[in-house]
Amino acid sequence: MLPRRSLRPASNGSFSSMINERYNPREAEPKWQRIWETRGTFVTRNDTSRPKYYVLEMFPYPSGRIHMGHVRNYAMGDVVARYRRAKGFNVLHPMGWDAFGLPAENAARQNKTNPATWTYANIATMRSQLKSMGLSLDWSREIATCDSSYYKHQQRMFLDFLKAGLVERKQSKVNWDPVDQTVLANEQVIDGKAWRSGATVVQRELTQWFLKITDFSKDLLDSLDTLERWPEKVRLMQKNWIGRSEGMKVRFEVAASNSNVATKEIEVFTTRPDTLFGARFIALSPDHPLAKQAAAGNAALADFVAECAKQGTSAAAIETAEKKGFDTGLRVTHPFDPDWTLPVYVANFVLIEYGTGAIFGCPAHDQRDLDFSNIYGLGNTPVVCPPDQDPATFVVDKTAFDGDGVLINSRFLDGMRIEAAKEEVARRLTATELFGRPVAERTVNYRLRDWGISRQRYWGCPIPIIHCEACGVVPAPADQLPITLPTDVDFSVTGNPLDHHPTWKHVECPNCGKPSVRETDTMDTFVDSSWYFARFTDPTLESAATDPAIANHWLPVDQYIGGIEHAILHLLYSRFFTRAMEKTGYLNLKEPFAGLFTQGMVVHETYKNNDGDWVTPAEIRIEASGEKRRAFGLNDGAEVEIGPIEKMSKSKKNVVDPDDIIGTYGADTARWFMLSDSPPDRDIIWSDEGVQGASRYVQQVWRLIGDLAAIAAPVGASEPTSLSDSAVAIRRLTHRHLQQVEQNIERLRFNTAIAEIRKFSNSLIDSLDSVTESIAPDVAFAYREAADGLAMAISPMMPHLAEESWERLGHPITIAEAEWPVVDPRLATDTMVLMPVQVNGKKRGELSVDRQLDAATIEKLALEHEGVQRALEGRAPRKVIVVPGRIVNVVA
RNA sequence: GCGGACGUGGCGAAACUGGUAGACGCAAGGGACUUAAAAUCCCUCGGAGCGAUCCAUGCGGGUUCGAUCCCCGCCGUCCGCACCA
Numbered sequence: 014m015l016p017r018r019s020l021r022p023a024s025n026g027s028f029s030s031m032i033n034e035r036y037n038p039r040e041a042e043p044k045w046q047r048i049w050e051t052r053g054t055f056v057t058r059n060d061t062s063r064p065k066y067y068v069l070e071m072f073p074y075p076s077g078r079i080h081m082g083h084v085r086n087y088a089m090g091d092v093v094a095r096y097r098r099a100k101g102f103n104v105l106h107p108m109g110w111d112a113f114g115l116p117a118e119n120a121a122r123q124n125k126t127n128p129a130t131w132t133y134a135n136i137a138t139m140r141s142q143l144k145s146m147g148l149s150l151d152w153s154r155e156i157a158t159c160d161s162s163y164y165k166h167q168q169r170m171f172l173d174f175l176k177a178g179l180v181e182r183k184q185s186k187v188n189w190d191p192v193d194q195t196v197l198a199n200e201q202v203i204d205g206k207a208w209r210s211g212a213t214v215v216q217r218e219l220t221q222w223f224l225k226i227t228d229f230s231k232d233l234l235d236s237l238d239t240l241e242r243w244p245e246k247v248r249l250m251q252k253n254w255i256g257r258s259e260g261m262k263v264r265f266e267v268a269a270s271n272s273n274v275a276t277k278e279i280e281v282f283t284t285r286p287d288t289l290f291g292a293r294f295i296a297l298s299p300d301h302p303l304a305k306q307a308a309a310g311n312a313a314l315a316d317f318v319a320e321c322a323k324q325g326t327s328a329a330a331i332e333t334a335e336k337k338g339f340d341t342g343l344r345v346t347h348p349f350d351p352d353w354t355l356p357v358y359v360a361n362f363v364l365i366e367y368g369t370g371a372i373f374g375c376p377a378h379d380q381r382d383l384d385f386s387n388i389y390g391l392g393n394t395p396v397v398c399p400p401d402q403d404p405a406t407f408v409v410d411k412t413a414f415d416g417d418g419v420l421i422n423s424r425f426l427d428g429m430r431i432e433a434a435k436e437e438v439a440r441r442l443t444a445t446e447l448f449g450r451p452v453a454e455r456t457v458n459y460r461l462r463d464w465g466i467s468r469q470r471y472w473g474c475p476i477p478i479i480h481c482e483a484c485g486v487v488p489a490p491a492d493q494l495p496i497t498l499p500t501d502v503d504f505s506v507t508g509n510p511l512d513h514h515p516t517w518k519h520v521e522c523p524n525c526g527k528p529s530v531r532e533t534d535t536m537d538t539f540v541d542s543s544w545y546f547a548r549f550t551d552p553t554l555e556s557a558a559t560d561p562a563i564a565n566h567w568l569p570v571d572q573y574i575g576g577i578e579h580a581i582l583h584l585l586y587s588r589f590f591t592r593a594m595e596k597t598g599y600l601n602l603k604e605p606f607a608g609l610f611t612q613g614m615v616v617h618e619t620y621k622n623n624d625g626d627w628v629t630p631a632e633i634r635i636e637a638s639g640e641k642r643r644a645f646g647l648n649d650g651a652e653v654e655i656g657p658i659e660k661m662s663k664s665k666k667n668v669v670d671p672d673d674i675i676g677t678y679g680a681d682t683a684r685w686f687m688l689s690d691s692p693p694d695r696d697i698i699w700s701d702e703g704v705q706g707a708s709r710y711v712q713q714v715w716r717l718i719g720d721l722a723a724i725a726a727p728v729g730a731s732e733p734t735s736l737s738d739s740a741v742a743i744r745r746l747t748h749r750h751l752q753q754v755e756q757n758i759e760r761l762r763f764n765t766a767i768a769e770i771r772k773f774s775n776s777l778i779d780s781l782d783s784v785t786e787s788i789a790p791d792v793a794f795a796y797r798e799a800a801d802g803l804a805m806a807i808s809p810m811m812p813h814l815a816e817e818s819w820e821r822l823g824h825p826i827t828i829a830e831a832e833w834p835v836v837d838p839r840l841a842t843d844t845m846v847l848m849p850v851q852v853n854g855k856k857r858g859e860l861s862v863d864r865q866l867d868a869a870t871i872e873k874l875a876l877e878h879e880g881v882q883r884a885l886e887g888r889a890p891r892k893v894i895v896v897p898g899r900i901v902n903v904v905a
Numbered sequence: 906g907c908g909g910a911c912g913u914g915g916c917g918a919a920a921c922u923g924g925u926a927g928a929c930g931c932a933a934g935g936g937a938c939u940u941a942a943a944a945u946c947c948c949u950c951g952g953a954g955c956g957a958u959c960c961a962u963g964c965g966g967g968u969u970c971g972a973u974c975c976c977c978g979c980c981g982u983c984c985g986c987a988c989c990a
Contacts, residue, residue, distance in 0.1 A: 035944090249909065250985055258989075283990060296990095334988080362988045372990050380906085381988055460989055580985080642932090690917045690930060698917070702931055710930090712944090756921095765919070768929035775929090849925040854971040856925055883957085894970055900924045904970045 036715035038679025038813060045816045045827075046147055054829050055149045057105045059563065066102035067567050068094045069546055071575030071583070072109045075135035075157075076116060079142045081615040081661055081687075081699060082576070084671050088684040089612055089693055089763065090574045091148045092809040096758050098149070099805065099833035105567055107549040108143065108150045110136050112159035113538045117472045122504045128472040129500065132159055142672060146680045147812050149829065154552045158541035163548065164474040165495035166558035167540060172477060172488050173597040174224065181223045182486065185465055186300075189217035194508035196469045216322050221467035222476060222534070226589045230255055230459040232603070233588055242608035244694070247580045254581050256460025260284035261439060262369060263453040265295060265345035268354045273310035276303055277448065279345055279357065282368025282458055286442070287434035290423035291375040291396035293386055295345055295357045296338065300365035307341045307359070314339050314359065321361045336385045337361045348442060348452050349424070360385060368458055377409040387411070396423045397431060464586065466537040471502055471510040473535030481522035481529035489531075490523050496531070509533055542583055543590035546570055546605055557599075564600040572761075573606040580611065610761055613696040615687075617667040619656035620644055627666035628653055631673070635701070658698055669699055681811035682708045688763040688810055710771070711814055714807060717774055718818040720781055721800035726793040728823045733791040739783075741840075743795035746776045747802045748840035754806045755836065763810070770806050777803065797822075802834055850875045851902040852884040860901065868895040875901040 049055060070090035073083055094106040110132075117128035124131070136157060143150070156163050174180045188197040192210035202214050226233075234255045237248045263286065264278045279295055297304045299321035308315040317339040338358040347353035355373070362381055363372055376386035376393035386393055397418040398404040404421045420426040426434045442453035467476070475496045477489035489496055499517045502510040511517060511533040522529040544558070550567040551560045575583075584606070591605040620628040633644045633653050644653040661668045674683045686707035691697040736744070750773035757766035777799055784792075800822050808815035808828050819828035843864070848871070850858045858880030862871060872893045875881060885905055892904040 246909070246985085253908065253986060256986090256989065260990080281990085285990075336988080360988095362990095364989065367989045374990085379990065381990075384988095458989085460986095577984085692918080695911095695917095700917090700931080703917080706931060709944095716945090764917090765929080768919075771929055847925085851925085851971070854924095854969095859925075892970065894924095896924060900971085902924080902970050 036712055036814065036817065038681060038711070039676075041817045042145070042147060042675075042680055042813045045813045046144060048816075048827065049147075049149075049829060052827065052830075054827060055106065055151050056153055057103065057107075057151045059566070060103045061566075063101055063103040065105065065567060066094075066097040066572075067105045067570045068097065068572050069107070069549070069570045069574070071573070071579060072111050072542070072545060073139065074111045074114060074116070075132055075139055077135050077138065079139050079671055081669055081671060083143075084146065084683055085615055085687045085697065086574060086576070086612055087143065087146060087148055088687045088810070089610070089761070090572075091146075091150075091684075091812075092688065092758060092763060093572050093574075093761070094149050095809040095812060095829065096833070098829070099808070099831065101832065104149075105549065106148075106150055107154040107156075107552070108148075108152065109154075109156040109545055109549070109552075110139075110158065111538065111542050111545075112136065112157040113164075113473045113535075113541055115470065115472070118470065118504065121472075125504075127500060127502070129159065129498075132157075132472075145675050146671075146684065149812070154549055156545065156548055156552050158474075158538075158545065159472070161495040161497045162555075163545075164541070166548070167474050167536070167544070168477040168489070168494050168496060169491060170544070170558055170594070170597070170599070171536070172491065173599075174593055175488060177593070177597050179225050179228065179593050179596070181225055181463065182220060183223060184218050185221050185223070186216050187219050187221070188214045190214060192507070219467070221465050222478075223463040223465050224540075224589070224593070226464045226586070227459060227461055229589055229592050230257070230461050231457075232592065233461075233585065234459075236588075236603060240604060240607075240609070243606075244609065244611055247577070247584065247609060247611060250580045251585055254461065254585065258284050258458050258460075260368075260456060260458060261286045261442070261453045262456050263289075263348060263373070263442060264447055264450075265348065265355070265373070266447055267343060268346045269342075269344045274303065274307050274341075274343060276306070279303065279371055280369045281371045281373050282456070283373060285375065285378065285435075286438040286453070287420065287423075287426065287429075287431050288375040288378050288396050289347075289349065289373070289438055290426065291377045291394045292347065292355055292373045293376050293382075293391045293393060294374040294389075295355055296360035296363045296372050296374055296385070297341075297357065298363040298365040298370040299359055299361060301359070301363075301370045303371075304341070304359045307343070311341075314341065317359065321359075334361065336381065336388055338385060338389060340389075348445070348447075356391070358385075358389070366462055367460065376413065378413050378415055380413040380415070383409065383411070383413040394422055396420060396426075464537075464539075464589070466540055467534040468537055469509045469512075469533075470535050471498065471504075473538060474541060475511070476532045476534055476536055478532040479520055479522060479529050480532065481524060481527060483527055484522055484524040484529075487522060487524050487529070493523075511535070539582060539586050543586045544594065546573075546587070547591075547594065547600060559594070559599045561598065561600050565602065568600060568602055569605050569607040572608045572610065574610045574612060576614075577611040584609070610694070612693050613691065614660045615699050616658050616696045617661050617669065617699045618658050619665050619667045621654045621656055622646060623651060627664075629666045630669055630701075660696075661699070674704065678704060678708045679711070679813070681814045682711055685710065685767070685810050689767045690764055693761060693763050711811065714774060714803070714811075714814060714818070717778060717781075718800060718804065718821055721777070721796055721803075722821050722823070724784065724788050724793060725797035725800050725822065726790065728797070728825075730794055730797055733794055736791045736795070737789065740789070740791040740795040743777075743780060743792065743799055745840050745843065746773065746780070747795070747799045748836050749843070750776070751802050751806060751834060752836045752838075752841040755833075758809065767810065770803075770810075773806060774803060798834070804828060805831070805833060846898050848898070849900050850878055850881055851900065852881055853905055854902060855884070857881050857884045864898055868897060871895050871897075871901060875903060 068090050070086050094104050098104045112132050117132050120131045121128045188202050190197050190207040190210055190212055192212040197207055197214060207214050234257055237252055240248060260283050262280055262282050264280045267277050299318045304318060308318045338360040341357045341359060343357035344354040345357060347355060374382035374385060376383040377395040378397055383393060393409050395407050395409050398407050398421045399414055399416055399418045417431055420429045420434045426437055439455055443451045445452045475498060477494060477496050479487045479489055481487050499514055502514060504510060506513055518531040518533055520529060520531055547559050547564050550564045554560055587605050592603055594600050620633055622628050632647055634647055636643050644655050646653050659665055659667060682704060686704050689707060750769055753769040754766050757769060804815050804818040804822060815828050845861055846864045848860045848862060849856050850860055858878045860874055872895055881903055888905045890903045890905055894902040
């Protein structure tokens with residue numbers, strides 16, 4: 014028997030809420046979190062009977078507290094993890110901490126604490142915050158990269174890479190802060206000044222460790238095509254970053270030399286060998302060995318080279334920098350004409366890192382070369398004529414021509430198209446010899462440079478190397494690993510604490526036993542995050558970083574989720590590491606992440622008071638009248654200006670603390686809101702109204718589940734032999750909506766999955782209106798299926814509410830351990846279909862027809878339709894297009 | 906400068922990538938219940954028109970029976986790279 018008043022009455026909706034107590038997330042959420050923990054629900058075991066699924070969200074830096082960006086990221090990952098688990102996969106969903114890095118040292122300097130203390134305290138806070146979100150994580154696999162149990166393996170890996178020839182030690186320029194005595198990253202240099210000390214940053218040459226990522230340039234580029242479940246945008250960014258270009262290296266013979274320059278030739282790289290007859294000069298990078306050689310005997314040139322070294326590396330500095338050069342006095346011979354010589358300049362715009370560090374300048378067809386040529390009066394010769402120009406009159410003045418055209422002024426190349434001319438030059442120059450070698454060779458050049466990993470910092474993984482005066486660079490013996498960080502460090506002195514620690518660096522040489530010193534540089538923290546996904550597969554293994562069999566089973570990560578800001582470096586380094594680990598026997602695959610998803614940011618309105626200071630959302634209240642919204646300070650009531658919507662940041666104070674939200678509304682509401690409304694790869698605007706909407710929905714579902722629980726057949730009730738039309742209708746909507754939810758989650762379209770769930774619950778609420786006091790068994794069965802289906806549908810997003818509902822519906826075990834219902838495709842598709850009828854592409858009516866109905870009958874029905882008749886105005890239809898199940902269009 | 910993405914109601918968006926444009930939600934307005942409020946429920950909600958209907962997916966063209974979707978040309982916003990030879 015049904016208590017009528019528990020359902021929504023036609024005109025008075027108050028009963029439902031009166032008899033249904035409100036859902037209280039503050040009680041339910043911790044309760045279910047404890048139950049999951051006690052039952053070990055999310056502990057992953059190796060189980061090959063089920064297909065594996067590895068979901069991973071980019072692990073956080075333990076900065077202190079989680080922010081809304083984390084909430085969004087981990088809510089998405091958790092939907093995937095919970096959904097896949099329900100679908101029968103053995104899911105690996107771990108969490109860890111990217112725990113090394115500069116902020117810990119900064120905090121240590123400021124607060125006189127130890128970086129380790131600070132870091133582990135933050136981890137404790139953030140772990141408990143993440144736990145309050147109810148994430149289905151296997152916490153038994155937690156790792157922190159600052160644990161020696163983690164970085165021990167990283168040191169070993171470094172030594173293995175060294176042995177395998179994947180590590181190199183070489184000189185490199187760094188941004189040096191002379192006050193703090195430290196190396197700065199490019200983003201720490203602002204307008205040529207150090208971000209912290211404000212000192213003028215200088216370029217300094219240091220010997221540093223490099224990982225030879227360029228060994229894999231080609232593979233890293235080519236394999237991008239295999240990453241089908243990566244965003245096109247990220248693949249493109251990586252492609253551009255690797256920067257492949259086809260060209261030639263061409264050697265020019267030195268024709269006239271100053272006495273101190275012994276070189277007989279200069280090699281340049283070019284992608285435009287076709288323009289060789291337009292050459293006007295050779296330009297060397299100031300860092301080119303030949304430039305330095307020439308400078309040694311020429312004080313003015315030496316001054317010029319030194320001046321170039323001061324040139325800023327910032328984007329702004331480069332943009333405004335004028336082209337400058339210095340004539341070395343050297344001249345080289347043109348490869349196609351022994352009587353033609355070209356001057357050799359040192360020029361500030363030539364990069365040492367790219368190509369050979371030397372170019373030939375063709376002013377007519379390269380803007381940089383033209384700018385340079387115009388300053389130094391070197392002239393230009395157009396050698397490619399645009400299709401719309403007359404070769405006899407075509408001249409270049411201020412704008413170089415880099416489009417397609419036909420070769421002119423180029424002797425044997427005249428009349429050729431660019432591609433043919435390139436081929437011809439290559440053919441001739443590879444067949445001509447200079448000093449016993451071909452003058453030129455075809456090459457492929459990459460923009461990608463080797464990865465410098467040395468950091469002059471304390472809070473990072475020590476590089477396991479010993480420097481001995483007699484033996485040179487000696488790898489630390491494997492049995493001495495881990496090389497741990499000393500804990501008694503002094504941050505009051507400038508510079509690297511490892512370097513001026515009294516004892517730490519002094520060791521005996523493992524080779525000869527003589528006193529030697531440890532490498533005091535630590536590794537770039539990007540190294541730590543380049544293999545953590547592999548460590549998660551067997552995080553407590555002591556003997557090695559990975560067990561290859563286990564790593565190969567779990568990897569690649571099936572779905573990786575994180576911010577677009579890691580599109581290039583982290584993801585590229587991880588791809589490189591996977592290849593390097595394969596080469597050194599740690600695992601056997603190339604690509605670590607089969608599927609990648611980059612989520613958008615969380616943004617919020619900004620608020621500014623009369624004094625122009627930022628105000629936090631917690632300090633204001635919003636008043637809305639009609640369409641207008643105004644904000645007022647809670648303290649003084651003064652009006653606050655509502656500013657633009659921007660990424661949540663501490664500096665603009667437009668942050669909302671996840672703890673506050675979870676405390677007020679519960680984790681489910683926060684998670685639900687984060688996934689609603691905006692497509693996951695786009696930014697989401699955090700708004701109080703939106704959160705309240707999500708919170709209302711939590712209560713609505715709870716009431717609905719209560720109503721359904723009252724009328725549903727018992728758990729496990731078998732399907733009645735025959736079903737009434739109304740029972741079938743309920744089953745249809747359950748199966749149809751569940752199918753849509755599945756498809757949307759699988760495509761990571763969480764916003765549309767949520768819209769579908771809301772449609773589902775709206776339909777159920779509507780359908781309950783027609784329920785009378787006596788419920789037939791077949792209808793009760795259909796409502797049982799609907800109620801269970803709804804609880805399951807919300808479970809990936811709102812797991813606590815789902816558990817509470819599942820319990821209320823009478824299930825003995827948790828929903829987290831339950832299986833996703835099997836959708837019956839016959840029930841998911843309606844037999845009747847509503848077909849719009851158009852006349853000349855404009856809708857004139859609708860036909861409700863059986864999905865199976867033949868086209869001829871549909872056509873007949875359409876033509877008889879009143880709206881069609883009216884629109885035809887007596888004209889005869891010229892053509893009728895029937896798209897079965899979709900649309901009818903009558904062409905008049 | 907080079908490369909890429911996006912532009913749909915007051916707002917976030919949806920549209921099975923050629924087939925009823927605006928699902929789902931937020932905000933707003935009206936109403937019911939209440940002494941009142943909260944909560945809940947009902948109705949309206951792109952524009953014009955009493956209506957049949959007409960207009961509308963940044964703007965202008967094109968292809969098509971039919972275009973938010975494909976093509977061409979503009980305008981605007983955002984992102985990546987940037988003296989890469």
